[in-house]
Amino acid sequence: MTSTTTDATASIPPPAxxxxxxxxxxxxxxxxxxxxxxxxxxxxxxxETGPLAYLSRYxxxxxxxYADVHAALTNWQGFISSAGVGVSDFRREPxxxxxxxxxxxxxxxxxxxxxxxxxxxxxxxxxxLRDRWLEDAREVVAAALARGGDLDGVADLAEVFPLRVxxxxxxxxxxxxxxxxxxxxxxxxxxxxxxxxxTSAERDIGPTIAWIGEQCRRENLAPGGFGAxxxxxxxxxxxxxxxxxxxxxxxxxxxxxxxxxxxxxxLHAFATHPDQYARxxxxxxxxxxxxxxxxxxxxxxxxxxxxxEVDIDVSGFRVPADRKILxxxxxxxxxxxxxxxxxxxDLGRDPSGHVGFGMGLHQCAGQHxxxxxxxxxxxxxxxxxxxxxxxxxxxxxxxxxxRTWQQLPIRLVPTG
Ligand code: OVM
Numbered sequence: 491m492t493s494t495t496t497d498a499t500a501s502i503p504p505p506a507x508x509x510x511x512x513x514x515x516x517x518x519x520x521x522x523x524x525x526x527x528x529x530x531x532x533x534x535x536x537x538e539t540g541p542l543a544y545l546s547r548y549x550x551x552x553x554x555x556y557a558d559v560h561a562a563l564t565n566w567q568g569f570i571s572s573a574g575v576g577v578s579d580f581r582r583e584p585x586x587x588x589x590x591x592x593x594x595x596x597x598x599x600x601x602x603x604x605x606x607x608x609x610x611x612x613x614x615x616x617x618x619l620r621d622r623w624l625e626d627a628r629e630v631v632a633a634a635l636a637r638g639g640d641l642d643g644v645a646d647l648a649e650v651f652p653l654r655v656x657x658x659x660x661x662x663x664x665x666x667x668x669x670x671x672x673x674x675x676x677x678x679x680x681x682x683x684x685x686x687x688x689t690s691a692e693r694d695i696g697p698t699i700a701w702i703g704e705q706c707r708r709e710n711l712a713p714g715g716f717g718a719x720x721x722x723x724x725x726x727x728x729x730x731x732x733x734x735x736x737x738x739x740x741x742x743x744x745x746x747x748x749x750x751x752x753x754x755x756x757l758h759a760f761a762t763h764p765d766q767y768a769r770x771x772x773x774x775x776x777x778x779x780x781x782x783x784x785x786x787x788x789x790x791x792x793x794x795x796x797x798x799e800v801d802i803d804v805s806g807f808r809v810p811a812d813r814k815i816l817x818x819x820x821x822x823x824x825x826x827x828x829x830x831x832x833x834x835x836d837l838g839r840d841p842s843g844h845v846g847f848g849m850g851l852h853q854c855a856g857q858h859x860x861x862x863x864x865x866x867x868x869x870x871x872x873x874x875x876x877x878x879x880x881x882x883x884x885x886x887x888x889x890x891x892x893r894t895w896q897q898l899p900i901r902l903v904p905t906g
Contacts, residue, residue: 513551513808518536537821540805545816550577554825555827558804558805559817559822560822566852575593592740592852602729604855610720616859622655624865626866628870630867631873631902634902643761644897656746660742673743677744679691679890688890702739706738749859754894755790759780759783761878761898766780767877769837774868774873776837779837781864789823790892793819819848873905876904
């Protein structure tokens with residue numbers, strides 16, 4: 491496959507060194523290990539600086555307040571995605587892989603692949619999976635309890651469960667599934683700058699990229715799965731046969747790491763907020779609210795960029811055309827201007843409206859899959875587990891885009 495970078499590249503002037511007008515300049519590095527490990531102080535600084543800031547290290551603009559992030563996400567005409575949603579501008583630098591037909595595309599090209607995927611992953615279409623996924627979740631929780639209840643919440647729950655249900659739902663074969671998490675992790679690092687996180691991951695990623703490419707082929711996708719349904723859409727002419735493998739690739743890129751970290755965030759929240767876990771126990775139907783609140787609170791996808799299509803106003807400040815804007819989803823989701831007690835993990839609030847799944851045209855196509863996985867896992871957990879206790883210091887795995895746990899030492903205390 492060839493890159494879509496075109497000759498138009500040459501006509502775009504290099505970025506100006508300084509922001510126009512009175513946009514405040516910040517010297518912070520949001521991709522430094524310190525900030526990635528503890529982003530909240532920087533997010534606070536960014537929000538307090540104003541609606542818009544200029545990050546001098548990267549020559550990009552940034553916004554961290556809910557109202558501005560929300561407005562930018564829902565203005566796909568002004569804040570485009572086809573120049574890439576990482577720091578790299580696809581019109582100046584070749585992308586590391588052919589761009590995503592969904593994430594890294596604008597209307598009209600974006601729309602047919604998007605319509606195909608959202609229909610396959612609609613809440614209604616997923617209903618057939620619900621009972622089986624709940625049974626699978628019960629087995630995962632039972633296996634954890636059978637081992638004595640002390641476990642790593644990441645490896646033994648947050649990873650095991652999605653890796654058990656999602657690849658089967660896509661229709662992947664049995665071999666090589668261990669590539670899924672490293673591939674997602676790499677893709678999310680690749681939205682950031684070429685720092686150590688990215689360059690060290692690059693060395694070993696070749697075989698993983700090759701494996702992902704192979705899985706997108708029609709003959710490698712089992713009948714009935716999401717992958718086969720994408721290919722069936724190309725038979726109907728809804729997308730072209732050239733587009734089908736790339737739409738499958740979107741599932742494999744965005745479908746695992748994101749969910750794993752959303753589930754891990756929720757488990758961590760349960761372990762550190764026993765009162766909130768008790769609410770889930772009393773009312774298991776709160777499983778979905780708990781997950782969305784965790785997605786708001788932790789924002790597994792912390793940031794995405796857009797590119798200004800024209801000179802564009804952000805609450806009275808100007809972003810010049812062709813500049814990259816870093817949108818801090820995690821910061822918007824903690825903005826006290828929008829959320830009461832924004833730092834509290836609270837099952838009593840209505841977390842809908844968070845931008846952890848994005849907002850507008852590009853809002854997460856897999857969100858119903860993620861919610862169904864969460865509902866299954868946390869329903870099964872609430873059935874059998876009285877308390878989730880932290881039994882060691884959790885550790886983070888820094889990523890240029892994802893907010894992740896490396897290890898979550900927990901104990902599941904079974905119900906009497
Ligand atoms: C994609 C995609 C979509 C959302 C997130 C993402 C790596 C990738 O279409 O490939 O992150």
